[in-house]
Amino acid sequence: MYIKERQNLFRNPKNQSNPYRIMLLLLLIVVLVSVLRSYAQGAIWPPFIPTPTPTRTVNSYMVEGSTHFLAGNLEKAIGSYNQAVLMDPTNTQLLIELAKIQVYSSNTLTTDADRRTRLAEALAVMDQAKALEPNNPDVLATRAFVLNWNANPTLAGANSQNLQNEAESEALMALQMDSRNTLAMAYYAEILTDQYKWVQAREYMAQAMENGDQYMDVHRIQAYLYEVLGEYNLAIEEYKKAIEINPNLTFLYNSVGRLYRHLEQYDVALEYFDQAASLNEQLGIKDPIPYMLIANTYVRMGEAMVASRNAYKALPLSPYNADTYGQVGVIYYRARNYEGSIPLLQCAVRGCDAATSCEGRECEDPEAEQIVIEGLPLSDTTVTYYYIYGSVLAGLHRPGDDKCEKALEVLAEVRAMYANNPTIMGIVEASEAICSGE
Structure with a gap:
C-alpha cells in the first residue's frame, strides 16, 4: 500500500486548527465585550429606542423669558415665563415677573376685549402668588399694581371702584410689611394718581425716587404723574430715563x-x-x-x-x-x-x-x-367710530341711496348711550339735521 507522505492516518485533517479563524474569533470577542461595556455605561442605546434629549430647566425658561423681555418681545417673554411657571408653579418670583410683563403687554393691544383679557390673566397669576405667600410684600405690591390697571373704568365699568379700593389696600399692606419697599411706594403712587390724590402721590414718588433710580417702573410712574399734572417736559425726561433702563x-x-x-x-x-x-x-x-x-x-x-x-x-x-x-x-x-x-x-x-x-x-x-370682520360694541373706546361713521354717511348721502337710513340708525345708538355728553350730542344732532333736511 502506498501512503502519501505527511498524511496523518489517525486524525481528520478538516479539524486541524486554522490560525486565521482563531484571530477572527478573538476579534469578535473583543468587539462584543466593547459593545456590552458601552451599553452598560449608556454610551450606546438599543435600536428603535429614541435618543434622549436634554430636559429644559426652569432656569432656562426664565432666562429665555428675561431675554425676550429685554429685547422688547413681550409675547414671547410671556410664553417663556408661562413654561417656567408650569415647571415650578410655587415660585412666586416667576409669577411676579410674568404678571408684570402681562400688564405691560396690555399697552400693545388695541381692543378693550383683548386688554381686559390680558389684564385678567395677570390678576389670576397674582392671585396664585398671593395664595402661596400672602405676607410677601413684593407679591402684595405687584398685585396692587395689577389690580390698579384692571380698575381702568373703560375696561372694568361698574367694578372699577372696587378694584381700585382693593389695589390701595394691597399696596398699604405691602408697605406695612416693608416700609422701604421701593416698588410698593411707586405702585401706591400710581394708584393715588388715578384717585386724583396728587399731593400724596408726589410724597410717595419722592420716597421711591430716593432708592429706585434703577427701576424702569419708578421712572415710568414718575413720568405718568408729571403727565397727569401737565408737567410735560418733566414727564418726557422721566420716560427717557425709563427707556435708558429698558430700551426696547x-x-x-x-x-x-x-x-x-x-x-x-x-x-x-x-x-x-x-x-x-x-x-x-x-x-x-x-x-x-x-x-x-x-x-x-x-x-x-x-x-x-x-x-x-x-x-x-x-x-x-x-x-x-x-x-x-x-x-x-x-x-x-x-x-x-x-x-x-x-x-x-x-x-x-x-x-x-x-x-x-x-x-x-x-x-x-x-x-x-x-x-x-365682526363689529365692535359701542363703548367709550369705540364711540368715536360710531359717530364719525354716522357723520360721514349723512354727509355723503344722495337722493335714492340708503346712507341716511344707516346713519340715523347708528346715531340713535349713540344718542341712547351718550345723551348726557354735550360734545358727542352736538356731533350727533348736526348729522341728524343733515338727514332731516334742516
Missing part, C-alpha cells in the same frame, strides 16, 4: 412721542414713533399702533396723503382686528378721504363681509385672503 419697550417710545405731539413738536414725535415701529419690525412683531400714531401726527400737520399712507400700513399688520379698521377709518376721515373711510368704519361698527374688508384694505390681488 415700544410703549415707552409711544408715550414720549405722544407728549412731543401734544407740545406740537411733531418732527421729534415722529422720530419716537418711528423708533417704536422699527423695533417692532426688527423683532417681527405685527403691531399697528406706531403707524396709527404716525398717521395721526401727519393729520395734525395737515399732510393728509402721508397720513393715509401710514394708516394704510397698519391694516396688513392686523387685518382681523376690527379696531384697526376703525382707527384707520378715523384717520382717513380726518385726512378728508371720506369715501375711503366708509368701508373701514363699517367694518369697525357693523362688521363686514370679505368683499367689504377687502375694499377697506384696498386689495389688489383678486386671490387676497377672505377676511370677515
Whole structure:
C-alpha cells in the first residue's frame, strides 16, 4: 500500500486548527465585550429606542423669558415665563415677573376685549402668588399694581371702584410689611394718581425716587404723574430715563412721542414713533399702533396723503382686528378721504363681509385672503367710530341711496348711550339735521 507522505492516518485533517479563524474569533470577542461595556455605561442605546434629549430647566425658561423681555418681545417673554411657571408653579418670583410683563403687554393691544383679557390673566397669576405667600410684600405690591390697571373704568365699568379700593389696600399692606419697599411706594403712587390724590402721590414718588433710580417702573410712574399734572417736559425726561433702563419697550417710545405731539413738536414725535415701529419690525412683531400714531401726527400737520399712507400700513399688520379698521377709518376721515373711510368704519361698527374688508384694505390681488370682520360694541373706546361713521354717511348721502337710513340708525345708538355728553350730542344732532333736511 502506498501512503502519501505527511498524511496523518489517525486524525481528520478538516479539524486541524486554522490560525486565521482563531484571530477572527478573538476579534469578535473583543468587539462584543466593547459593545456590552458601552451599553452598560449608556454610551450606546438599543435600536428603535429614541435618543434622549436634554430636559429644559426652569432656569432656562426664565432666562429665555428675561431675554425676550429685554429685547422688547413681550409675547414671547410671556410664553417663556408661562413654561417656567408650569415647571415650578410655587415660585412666586416667576409669577411676579410674568404678571408684570402681562400688564405691560396690555399697552400693545388695541381692543378693550383683548386688554381686559390680558389684564385678567395677570390678576389670576397674582392671585396664585398671593395664595402661596400672602405676607410677601413684593407679591402684595405687584398685585396692587395689577389690580390698579384692571380698575381702568373703560375696561372694568361698574367694578372699577372696587378694584381700585382693593389695589390701595394691597399696596398699604405691602408697605406695612416693608416700609422701604421701593416698588410698593411707586405702585401706591400710581394708584393715588388715578384717585386724583396728587399731593400724596408726589410724597410717595419722592420716597421711591430716593432708592429706585434703577427701576424702569419708578421712572415710568414718575413720568405718568408729571403727565397727569401737565408737567410735560418733566414727564418726557422721566420716560427717557425709563427707556435708558429698558430700551426696547415700544410703549415707552409711544408715550414720549405722544407728549412731543401734544407740545406740537411733531418732527421729534415722529422720530419716537418711528423708533417704536422699527423695533417692532426688527423683532417681527405685527403691531399697528406706531403707524396709527404716525398717521395721526401727519393729520395734525395737515399732510393728509402721508397720513393715509401710514394708516394704510397698519391694516396688513392686523387685518382681523376690527379696531384697526376703525382707527384707520378715523384717520382717513380726518385726512378728508371720506369715501375711503366708509368701508373701514363699517367694518369697525357693523362688521363686514370679505368683499367689504377687502375694499377697506384696498386689495389688489383678486386671490387676497377672505377676511370677515365682526363689529365692535359701542363703548367709550369705540364711540368715536360710531359717530364719525354716522357723520360721514349723512354727509355723503344722495337722493335714492340708503346712507341716511344707516346713519340715523347708528346715531340713535349713540344718542341712547351718550345723551348726557354735550360734545358727542352736538356731533350727533348736526348729522341728524343733515338727514332731516334742516
